[in-house]
Amino acid sequence: MQVKLGEKIKELRKRDGRKKEDLANALGVTAQAVSRWESNGGYPDMSMIPAIANYFHITIDALFGYNNDRDTKIKEYVKKGNRLLIDSDGDVTECIRLMRKGLEEFPSEPELQMCLAHALRLKWSEEGERTNIYLEEAAALYEEVSKTNSDIICALLDTYSLMGEYDKAEKKAMEQPEVRRSREVLLTPIFDGEKGDRYRGEAVLALLHELSIVIDWAIARNEKLVNSKEGIKISLAVRRLYEEIFGGENYGKFHSDLCMLDLRCVKIAAGVKCYDEALEFFDSAYTHYTKFVELKKDGYFEDDHFETPLLSAVGNTSIPVIMCKAEYFDNSLSYLPEEVKAQIINNPKYAMLHEK
Structure with a gap:
């Protein structure tokens, strides 16, 4: 140089x-x-x-000028690591190897530690409950990164839960501010004009996204809701809220949220033997899945441009969503009887789900 x-x-x-x-x-x-x-x-x-x-x-x-070279190399490691995570199909061995190499060159670099922790958590899923050594290392990395990056809290708490460290997860969660003191909520009344509209739109998106996640957990962990049409009714109420706020057309990366809501409804409908409804929910989930896949480019999304008055000032957001995968559909299919499952598997419309 x-x-x-x-x-x-x-x-x-x-x-x-x-x-x-x-x-x-x-x-x-x-x-x-x-x-x-x-x-x-x-x-x-x-x-x-x-x-x-x-x-x-x-x-x-x-x-x-060495910092520029350093930052460029780190960004390259992270870019390759994220690509390996997205395209891993469950095998994150190569990503783990690459991140360990990166940390040898740049010890204690938070972005590399975070990517390695994500990969280790997925590695545990791949290995099953045979060992939790991956989770222990992932938790240690998340704890280190959390000292300078509070955004990692969700991954850290999830890792604690997978390890059975529920008291530790609860204690850490209780240290966080309540919803009314979140950044998104606090910014909503400050500005008028386009800047204010952007902050309020972003707050609506963030809270709506988190609502869909909380509702899904509430249904999944409630025996009465997960085994009755009441669970479907609540999920559909959330879906209608998305439709009203987004205008029912362009959901951007939030097609993922709707896909997951519909897949939850597939499982509930199958459990109460409403198979025609289960097929309808499966088809709706697949529609959102295909649109999500179309929007995804090189592992990232271009700026979203929403046209409804509530969201028109919002551009690209940092809200993380679940990366829709075909495996999620396989899980929902397992709830259906063979004859109903065959209708889906043999339907060429859903061929994308079987592509490797």
């Missing part, structure tokens, strides 16, 4: 609104010396490098 120290010094000096004389006086050199450095006519004495870095409040690595 070509070191352009003079150009970096000039860039930093202008960034801070400093004159050459200011830097020269601070270092005990002449303004002409600073001019020579900035025109690449010479380099400062190496003994001055720490003082120059301190003057601009940056590290020596940043002064020499």
Whole structure:
């Protein structure tokens, strides 16, 4: 890498609104010396490098431009790791290997630790309950990352639960702010105009998404709801809320939420032997699944552009959604009797579910 120290010094000096004389006086050199450095006519004495870095409040690595190389390499590791997670089909061995290699090069790098933890958690799912060594390491990584990134809390609590560490999960959860003190809710009344509309729209999306998750858990863990049409009724009420807010057409990445709601209804309908309804819910889930897959490009989504008044100011959001996979449909199919299952398997419309 070509070191352009003079150009970096000039860039930093202008960034801070400093004159050459200011830097020269601070270092005990002449303004002409600073001019020579900035025109690449010479380099400062190496003994001055720490003082120059301190003057601009940056590290020596940043002064020499090494941070850019470092950040580029880390981003490349993370990009490859996320790609391996998305395309893993359950086997995350290669992702784990790559992240361990990355951490050898960049120890304690949070983004690499986080990606490795995600992979280890999936590795546990692949191995089943035979061992929890993967979860123990994943939890340790999440705990380390959580010191600087509170967004990792959901993954950490989920890992605690998988380990049977329910008291630890509860304690950590109770330390978090209640819904009314969340960032999204607090931002809703502050601004008027487009900025305010954006914050309010984002809050609606975030709360709606979390509502769908909480409702799904509430139904799945309630014997009366998961084994009766009452569970379907509640799920459909949430779906109608999505339809009203989004306008019933463009759901962006939130097609995933609707897909999961419909798949829950498939299981409930199958349990109460309402197989025609189960088929309808399966078809609706598949429609949302195919639209979700179409929107997904290179593992990411382009900015969503919603047209309803409530969401028109919202662009791309950081709200994470479940990445729809064909395996989720296999799970729902297992609730159906063979003759009903055959209607789906033999229907060419659902061929995408059988593609490997």
